[in-house]
Amino acid sequence: MSVTRAIHRLTSLLGEGLSLSKPVLEDHGRSETYFPLAAPDAVAFPKSTEEVSAIVKICAEEGCAVIGFGAGTSLEGQAQAPFGGICVDFSKMKAIRRLAQEDMVAVVEAGITREELNEELRATGLFFPVDPGANASLGGMASTRASGTTAVRYGTMRDNVIG
Ligand SMILES: Cc1cc2nc3c(=O)[nH]c(=O)nc-3n(C[C@H](O)[C@H](O)[C@H](O)COP(=O)(O)OP(=O)(O)OC[C@H]3O[C@@H](n4cnc5c(N)ncnc54)[C@H](O)[C@@H]3O)c2cc1C
Known part of the structure; x- marks a missing residue:
């Protein structure tokens, strides 16, 4: 070992x-x-x-x-x-594997950052609301259970990550 x-x-x-x-x-x-x-x-x-x-x-x-x-x-x-x-x-794992607009669900790889995800979502009228003030990755944000200025209205990572 x-x-x-x-x-x-x-x-x-x-x-x-x-x-x-x-x-x-x-x-x-x-x-x-x-x-x-x-x-x-x-x-x-x-x-x-x-x-x-x-x-x-x-x-x-x-x-x-x-x-x-x-x-x-x-x-x-x-x-x-x-x-x-x-x-x-995880910076080489940034793919959005599935985007189910009608369910407001995105399946992403852990390395995508919240700004990159929002750039991809822009045309759909949806957005990813958790904003800790840094352009953090979704995996890192899930790990720290990030919150931020929008948490009162939209919740933290705990409320937004379903799997
Ligand atoms: C200016 C500033 C303001 C901030 N304000 C807030 C705030 O208001 N509210 C708040 O909640 N947070 C705040 N933060 C902290 C922020 O939430 C974290 O920095 C962010 O969640 C970490 O994401 P990251 O991708 O940078 O992860 P990293 O810093 O790279 O890693 C964070 C942790 O996650 C683990 N990790 C990373 N990726 C994965 C993965 N794929 N799988 C498993 N574990 C993983 C790492 O091992 C580490 O333990 C702030 C940070 C900054 C710099």
Whole structure:
């Protein structure tokens, strides 16, 4: 069980989708928090749910931490890696898989940001109302159960995420 073995296996799985570059590691060890840098050992950029699943399986088998990363806007150090491990950056998973306008339901990948989603929704007359003041990803916002200035009228992520 080791991070080194996990990195070796993840390199075989992801190829260039795994970064060990120092600037990339440092970018993923900060976020908007005031805590000092706590960088992961590697950053994975999965492109599908299957890849995310395989990454988590490898990390579980090798006993190393997995840290999700959306847009890195969280303020309390949630996206940092104080014990190292593998950061999973969702920025290559931004697809809108289904848009059921009549039901006001969108099925999206976790990496899409709220502004990107609203840009896509513009023509439908619908909008995604949760606005924490940062252009955060839907996955990160679900994780922090984000709210914001529109929460009194439209609710928080808890009220808007149905699956
Ligand atoms: C200027 C500013 C104002 C803000 N105002 C508010 C406010 O009024 N109300 C409020 O609620 N919040 C507020 N926030 C905080 C904001 O809600 C969070 O920054 C945001 O929800 C985090 O989204 P992110 O995509 O940046 O996630 P990140 O910061 O990247 O990650 C946040 C957490 O989510 C996890 N994560 C990320 N993606 C995934 C995923 N796909 N699956 C599982 N876990 C994942 C990370 O591991 C981490 O623990 C504010 C932030 C800023 C910068």
